[in-house]
Amino acid sequence: xxxxxxxxxxxLTVTLSRMCGLAGLVMERAxxxxxxxxxxxxxxxIADYEExxxxxxxxxxxxxxxxxxxxxxxxxxxIVVGCMQNVADAxxxxxxxxxxxxxxxxxxxxxxxPTQVNGVFAEMGRIAVDLGNSAxxxxxxxxxxQAAQIGRDDxxxxxxxxxxxxxxxxxxxxxxxGTAVDVALLGRFYERFxxxxxxxxxxxxxxxxxxxxxx
Amino acid sequence: xxxxxxxxxxxLTVTLSRMCGLAGLVMERAxxxxxxxxxxxxxxxIADYEExxxxxxxxxxxxxxxxxxxxxxxxxxxIVVGCMQNVADAxxxxxxxxxxxxxxxxxxxxxxxPTQVNGVFAEMGRIAVDLGNSAxxxxxxxxxxQAAQIGRDDxxxxxxxxxxxxxxxxxxxxxxxGTAVDVALLGRFYERFxxxxxxxxxxxxxxxxxxxxxx
Numbered sequence: 001x002x003x004x005x006x007x008x009x010x011x012l013t014v015t016l017s018r019m020c021g022l023a024g025l026v027m028e029r030a031x032x033x034x035x036x037x038x039x040x041x042x043x044x045x046i047a048d049y050e051e052x053x054x055x056x057x058x059x060x061x062x063x064x065x066x067x068x069x070x071x072x073x074x075x076x077x078x079i080v081v082g083c084m085q086n087v088a089d090a091x092x093x094x095x096x097x098x099x100x101x102x103x104x105x106x107x108x109x110x111x112x113x114p115t116q117v118n119g120v121f122a123e124m125g126r127i128a129v130d131l132g133n134s135a136x137x138x139x140x141x142x143x144x145x146q147a148a149q150i151g152r153d154d155x156x157x158x159x160x161x162x163x164x165x166x167x168x169x170x171x172x173x174x175x176x177x178g179t180a181v182d183v184a185l186l187g188r189f190y191e192r193f194x195x196x197x198x199x200x201x202x203x204x205x206x207x208x209x210x211x212x213x214x215x
Numbered sequence: 216x217x218x219x220x221x222x223x224x225x226x227l228t229v230t231l232s233r234m235c236g237l238a239g240l241v242m243e244r245a246x247x248x249x250x251x252x253x254x255x256x257x258x259x260x261i262a263d264y265e266e267x268x269x270x271x272x273x274x275x276x277x278x279x280x281x282x283x284x285x286x287x288x289x290x291x292x293x294i295v296v297g298c299m300q301n302v303a304d305a306x307x308x309x310x311x312x313x314x315x316x317x318x319x320x321x322x323x324x325x326x327x328x329p330t331q332v333n334g335v336f337a338e339m340g341r342i343a344v345d346l347g348n349s350a351x352x353x354x355x356x357x358x359x360x361q362a363a364q365i366g367r368d369d370x371x372x373x374x375x376x377x378x379x380x381x382x383x384x385x386x387x388x389x390x391x392x393g394t395a396v397d398v399a400l401l402g403r404f405y406e407r408f409x410x411x412x413x414x415x416x417x418x419x420x421x422x423x424x425x426x427x428x429x430x
Contacts, residue, residue, distance in 0.1 A: 064292070064293070064296060067282065067292055067296070068288050068289070068292055071286035073283050074283070077279070077282055077283055078279070081279060081282070081299070084296065084299070084300075085299075085303070088300070088303070165396075168392055168393065168396050169392075169393050173392050177383055177384075177388050177392055177395045178383065178384050180392045180395055180396055181380075181383050181395055181396060181399040184396040184399055184400060185399060185400070185403065188400065188403070
């Protein structure tokens with residue numbers, strides 16, 4: 001029989017899981033907005049972020065109440081504390097999607113990206129969804145294999161991010177300084193998005209196994 | 216008479232305070248390394264960051280032990296949880312200083328900055344030290360007036376950050392794409408540094424007063 005405490009703990013974990021999935025979805029939308037110069041979608045992303053911020057705030061308060069009323073110890077305490085830390089990472093992932101959308105909005109009606117880098121961002125957006133979904137699953141399953149997938153996706157984002165910098169260093173970059181700056185910042189937003197997913201994966205596996213995990 | 220618990224709680228708060236001061240100091244060093252192309256100082260910053268990361272890890276564990284063994288409630292619990300969240304922000308401030316140092320290292324022996332923007336970064340570096348010191352003090356004093364100073368410094372960093380983008384948009388930017396990208400990323404690192412200080416100030420004042428604080 002499950003105690004009320006464990007039901008509340010499960011509910012907190014489910015919220016965290018939903019936040020991770022939503023963060024991936026929001027980054028997917030931000031990427032679509034970027035690739036198509038879609039202002040309406042960019043505005044949607046900015047609204048979606050507010051939902052994630054509210055979810056974080058609610059989850060932090062729920063975790064606080066659990067600590068205050070139930071005074072969990074050992075493994076249960078690690079899960080509550082880990083959830084508090086992980087919801088901050090998931091919110092930040094949404095915040096980075098919002099930054100992408102803000103660049104789209106600032107540049108509208110101009111497109112932000114030269115065709116040359118469209119494919120790189122399309123690929124980073126695709127991986128971002130995977131990262132969100134992997135984080136969504138790993139916080140429920142606590143499966144090191146799923147956490148390892150987050151690490152592989154992160155390495156792929158890093159590779160694409162480095163590739164962007166190679167293009168920007170190239171004397172052949174013919175799209176002006178302003179666009180180069182946008183591309184550099186956008187690349188950084190995707191890289192940081194992946195870093196936060198890695199952080200969630202690492203924390204969940206450490207909680208589950210007590211061993212550091214090199215995701 | 217102070218209980219052992221309150222001594223431990225005070226010790227945790229002192230660690231957080233030291234981390235905030237150190238984060239400011241590290242950003243000051245990173246700024247000096249940037250302005251003078253000083254590789255040795257940049258390496259020092261990267262080592263300093265490791266110290267901050269270790270302090271965060273130790274503080275999180277100390278906070279966890281406090282929760283597990285003392286099961287604090289109400290205001291004391293808010294302080295422990297807030298410390299856990301704040302040490303993450305303070306570590307991240309050090310991480311952003313490390314990013315500045317990494318750009319210096321990557322560019323060495325070239326200078327990173329054109330003279331035109333030296334003054335802006337010198338000013339951002341000066342404010343970063345103030346932000347670290349204000350955060351250092353506010354976590355001990357819980358004084359809304361000190362938190363308000365963090366807000367004013369953050370607004371000043373935002374203004375300088377916007378000014379950089381004006382220079383980068385200008386058709387007269389004559390320092391090439393690579394340097395523009397560095398300047399844009401550097402500006403973002405200082406802006407994020409300030410954001411984390413604001414977050415610490417806001418959280419401390421909310422804990423102390425129960426009222427949201429618009430730092």
